[in-house]
Amino acid sequence: MSNESGIVSKVWSFASVLRDDGVSYGDYLTQLTYLLFLKMVDEFAKPPYNREIAVPEGCDWESLKGKRGAELETHYTKILRELAKAKGTLGQIFVKSRNEIQDPAKLYKIIDMVDKEKWSMMGADLKGKIYEGLLEKNAEDTKSGAGQYFTPRALIRAMVACIQPEPMKTITDPACGTGGFxxxxxxxxxxxxxxxxxxxxxxxxxxxxxxxxxANTRRMxxxxxFLHNIGEIDGETFISSADALVADEGKRFDYVLANPPFGKKSSMTFTNEEGEQEKEDLVYNRQDFWATTSNKQLNFMQHIRTxxxxxxxxxxxxxxxxxFEGGAGETVRKQMLQSTELHTILRLPTGIFYKPGVKANVLFFDNRPGAKEAWTKEVWIYDYRTNVHHTLKKKPMQLEDLQDFIDRYNPSNRNDRTETWSEENPEGRWRKFTYEEIIARDKTNLDIFWLKDKSLADLDNLPDPDILANEIIENIEAGLESFKEVMETINGKVEE
Incomplete structure (x- = not known):
């Protein structure tokens, strides 16, 4: 088998070649997914595994790798069409599949590359490295829109380091994207x-x-x-295609780790009598929700608690x-403080997500049984936003950047924490607020900050010009997104 760097290099080089032909990272990644899956099914059907995997006759790897030219293209298209009808993981991998590589010669080269390796014998770390690398490249391609499904891996690892999931316990993500959590x-x-x-x-x-x-994100x-050795190639899928917000499936889990999709409102698109596309706010009427709203984020927050x-x-x-949002937002926050222990908020900097201008936080909370008194006694806030500057390419956020937060969070004993903020040290980023202090705030506002923005007071502390320019662009694009939402609400039409 080729050495690790050689395999990675080959997989990446094909991405670059196809990109010159107009095939995006996303399309290459999708086709590679189909071919890798077929090859691994073939490997698992042979010694030492000898597993019987229900692939329709004539749709296996052997039938594909022996063809060339137009015959290869036709046969590959047929395989994709047939496997999309299969049940379980097989059908989910190939659902809505189609061939995006129109040059049969290049398709054959990718098949040949995949065929030369024994993927089932390859370490999960290497397979994962190859695939995760392509996922990240796809997220960087802003035209693909895949960035909204890709959470920065450093942030994910920091969240997991705080939660510290244990064996024999269940974990869910109701908007799991490419499976980073x-x-x-x-x-x-x-x-x-x-x-x-x-x-x-x-x-x-x-x-x-x-x-x-x-569908495409679920496939990835x-x-x-699977490449990370989770799940069976012929088993039932544990990634549902259902909209998590529609109803309570009744399943309960030990941990929820999630980054629900960006965008404030849930909506559905339909075609009106004039043939124009219109958007309509989608409201989830669930008896187990505290508030009925079209705000997607508030709905996810309520759903995750359930x-x-x-x-x-x-x-x-x-x-x-x-x-900070009023109305339904205030209702949800008050109920969260009452019925869960909302103990920690991490304020995140801008410049870490592939969708520009996002200002986000990580909320850590534990579910609790019904009680008369509020379960939340105090909320600890770590401000990793004020005077912090990151960009995706030149200064991406690393796990080490969040290590101080992880240490302050103190996963081994969350009840033993010490503030770094005090009147003597007003620059401390770690500060607690009591339940009484929070409910006394207007609308039970949890958007709490206390550090001064140094760039406003001291020109010597301005970030590098490229970082500053990037932040300006992010703010403009975020403003445009908000303005589009307002216009869509006023006009009720989908902007092209």
Missing amino acids: FLAAYDHIVSSHELNREQKEFLKNKTFYGNEIV CLMNM LLKENGEAAVVLPDNVL
Whole structure:
């Protein structure tokens, strides 16, 4: 088998070649997913595995790799069409599949590259490295729109380091994207515990469950997890295509780790009598929600609370509006403080997400049984936004940047924390606020900050010009997004 760097280099070089032909990272990644899956099915059907995997006759790897030219293109299209009808993981991988590589010669070269490796024997770390790298490249391609499904891996690892998921417990993500939270949780459990046979089986097949309504993203999630040794190639899928917000499925979990999709409102698109596309706010009428609203983020926050077992733990990325918005927002915040222990908020900097201008936070809370008194006694806030500057390319956020927060969070004993802020040290980023202080604030506003922006007072402290320019662009683009939402609400029409 080729050495690791050689395999990575080959996979990446094909991405560059195809890009010159107008094939995006996303399209290449999708085709690579189909071919890798078929090749691994073929490998698992042979010794030493000898597994019977239900692939329709004439749709296997052997039938594909022996063809060339137009015959190859026709046969490949037929395979995609037939496998899309299959059940379980197989059908989910190939749902809505189609061939995006129109040059049969280049398609054959990719097939040949995949065929030369024994992927089933390859380490999960290497397979994961290849696939995760392509996912990140796809997220960087702003035209693809894939960035909204890709949470920065440093942030995910920091959230998992705080939650510290344990073996034999269940984890869900109701908007799981490409599966980043699942993989980080898997890695943490494997590296932190000596697992016995039962624990390994549970981790592989019973730990994770998620929802992802976008077919292509769900496909990438399934493949990403499978390459990391999670799930079975011929097993039932644990990534549902259902909209998580529509109804309570009745399943309860020990942990929720999530970054619900950006965008303030849930909406549905339809065609009116004039043939024009219009948007209509989508409101989820659920009896188990505290407030009825079209605000997607508030709905996810309410839904995530319902997913938790009693004493279950959650870490969720949510935008600023969830912390300060009135009306339904105020109702949800008051109920969260009452019925859960909302103990920690991490204020995130701009410049870390692929969608520009996002101002977000991580909310950490534990579910609790019904009680007369509020479960939340105090909320600890870590401000990693004020005077912090990151860009995706020149200064991306690393795990080390969040290490101080992880240390202050104190995962091993959350009740033993010490503020770094004081009247003597007003620059401290770690500060607690009591329940009484918070409910006394207008609209129970949790968007709390106290550090001074140094760039406003001292020109010597301005960030580098490229970072400053990037922040200006982000703010302008964020403003345009907000303005588009307002215009769509006024006109009720989908802007092209």
